[in-house]
Amino acid sequence: MTDAIETIRIMGEAARVAARQLALAPTLLKATAVRGAAAAVRANAATILAANAEDMAAAGGLGAAMLDRLLLTPARVEAMAAGLDTVAGLADPVGQLINEWQQPNGLRFERVRVPLGVIGIIYESRPNVTADAGALCLMAGNACILRGGSEAARSNRSIHAALVEGVVAAGLPATAIQLVGDLDRALVGAMLTAAGLIDIIVPRGGKGLVARVQAEARVPVLAHLDGLNHIYVDKAADPAKALAIVINSKLRRTGVCGAMETLLIDRAYPAAAELVTALQAAGCDVRGDGRIVALTGIPAVEAADWDTEWLDARASVALVDGVDAALAHIEAHGSHHTDAIVTEDDAIAARFLSEVDSAIVLHNASTQFADGGEFGFGAEIGISTGRLHARGPVALEGLTTYKYRVYGDGQVRA
Known part of the structure; x- marks a missing residue:
């Protein structure tokens, strides 16, 4: 030494x-x-x-x-x-x-x-x-x-x-x-x-x-900590946007810190099964909570899955009771890195962007934009999830x- x-x-x-x-x-x-x-x-x-x-x-x-x-x-x-x-x-x-x-x-x-x-x-x-x-x-x-x-x-x-x-x-x-x-x-x-x-x-x-x-x-x-990133698909989401954003967020590059790890879907969203099917068809191993399992037949998540950064073609999915439940889940399991909402309801989007305490929050855009180059910074040292000195x-x-x-x-x- x-x-x-x-x-x-x-x-x-x-x-x-x-x-x-x-x-x-x-x-x-x-x-x-x-x-x-x-x-x-x-x-x-x-x-x-x-x-x-x-x-x-x-x-x-x-x-x-x-x-x-x-x-x-x-x-x-x-x-x-x-x-x-x-x-x-x-x-x-x-x-x-x-x-x-x-x-x-x-x-x-x-x-x-x-x-x-x-x-x-x-x-x-x-x-x-x-x-x-x-x-x-x-x-x-x-x-x-x-x-x-x-x-x-x-x-x-x-x-x-x-x-x-x-x-x-x-x-x-x-x-x-x-x-x-x-x-x-x-x-x-x-x-x-x-x-x-x-x-x-x-x-x-x-x-x-x-x-x-x-x-x-x-x-x-x-510190640059885990990217336990979520997408919440609201009941007022445009299905085409939701499908494109979810697939890109998870699978464009699974090994980057901006990749989606957990998908939260409003139980009132009419095309939840289609999102799961699309992920599977694209090669993603999808696990779900009880309600999404009952809807789609996918394997059930384990409790630790909600707190795991896979950095791989695997995702956890839950049906939630609206934005309140989504916010509670992100607060309990997120890493304050990057979280996104897909919705055409501007009021719900504004609430999500205001209440989610993450370094980066997005509305109707892929979490893979969590990158300094995409922000116009040319490059980045990393994405800080702390609250002191620098964030994002x-x-x-x-x-x-x-x-x-x-x-x-x-x-x-x-």
Whole structure:
């Protein structure tokens, strides 16, 4: 563990030096670095894909959802590069004036956005996080230390090399984006206790990873928790919209955190059986409560199913007594991530959007839009389900804090 602590100390000290430079870097310079990283990703696409192929070949034992998260294709590599270009074109939050006012004594106050400093990001499976996290941290004026999962080690190293190529070509330090290449788990522990070197930790992965980070961290944590996401199909739902939204939410990509896990259907909705049948026909293993079992004959859920993030082609379904019952179920079993309502009744929709306490709530749209890119953020570090600092897709603004600037003219306090 001593070697791990020393490794992270060296990386952390280098990151703090880089962070001071990044905090003062003009927008154009940061954008040039990120665009250069995008160009390097495209230029090195073959190398990145070859590294990913090695990771996929060594990934025996991973489930289908995890393999899908790990897999890179030419289209996904291009989407990664396009995301970097988008991030480079976003408004720079650093130095943004949030508020200003003046007191009767003549003191003038400003609250302005500033970078967080050094961000540690610990993540699993998805190699695109390497690119997203590195670009977002840099554009928000932060240095970062990345530690990906062993299953994506080769992919992460190849993507990181492309990022550094763009950063250095722009004249910024290579230590602005560092990757922990050693897969020793002790290095994760060293990151979690690196108070004074790392300002905030962002875990992005399964329950086990997040639980470890929250239990061991001695620095603040911005948590990305389970996506126990619900869709409530109201009695006033348009059947065509309901069918398309439910199928897309569950099955477009089952392994993403925005996938629907539980479908709640108003017992007065006339086409409940059709929704279940459509899910089954699309390859989904559907389990239901007593009422939906009686209606359709599908297998019954177990109690734990309501609290399980499947990240697979499986869903739990319940018939509920209107919006009140739907709200109660979501409150009891949801993870405050993403929940949606399908209805043509604007009053019911407004109530749902107001009362569901989740980071993202949608009306007549797929839960798969729970993604920073779809919000226009270019990319995201993750989706925060907490209530402090940042919530929902965490992008540039979520990677800043603020300070107060006070302007006087000789005032002293009585």
